[in-house]
Amino acid sequence: MKSDSSKFDISRRNILKYGGGFIGTGLLAAAMGVETLTPSPVVAQNDMTPDQALAKLMDGNKRFATMKSKNPNQNLVRLQELAKGQKPFAAVLSCADSRVPVEIIFDQGLGDIFVCRDAGNIAIKEEVGSLEFGTLVLGAKILLVIGHESCGAVIATMKGGEVPGSIGTILAQIEPAITEFMGKQDDEMAVRKAVEANVLHQIEVLKRSPIISDLVAQNKLKVVGAYYDLDTGEISLVG
Ligand SMILES: [Zn+2]
Structure with missing residues (x-):
């Protein structure tokens, strides 16, 4: 000890x-x-184990998917407590897709989850830095990377070809993970497998961070992959 x-x-x-x-x-x-x-003036939220933090997320998702959401911690009193400091128990990297609002699908509220979102839930360096902050400094105990059904970024990568503007920079981060699924964007199961492969690849990228891998080695953090089903609202673990 x-x-x-x-x-x-x-x-x-x-x-x-x-x-x-x-x-x-x-x-x-x-x-x-x-x-x-x-002692934090904030209601201590992240004095839990990584497994407890994951269970808290999954319990919240179960409430959401069964239409029993409690909508906790979503008022001004809570926000005023948090103005003194935050201790989110979880960190999440998810897609920017409008159907993946993280606090809603896990039935959490203000100060609960440190969230990074971008198209395709890719672990670009700014996201890695943000998540290092959320875990090392703020103390989140679980880092969940969430892919989802019908992810446009993954499907666009599978299609290949030219895309406008800076969108190609996103697809370039996904492509190495899904080479075996290229051209199979019309196959629903292949899309799901590609989404899951992308999640696992982004976790690998995150674990290249010495901060994140050290926290994992010290059992202060778990990094877990997940898949979000748009038909049921359910989150299932990947990998
Ligand atoms: Zn997406």
């Missing part, structure tokens, strides 16, 4: 080593205050 002070030293060293330059001194001090030094 480590003492509180050694826990502090480890956290401080890691933050300085990996995040000090990016986070900045003032924010770093504030974040460490929330993380290790003083």
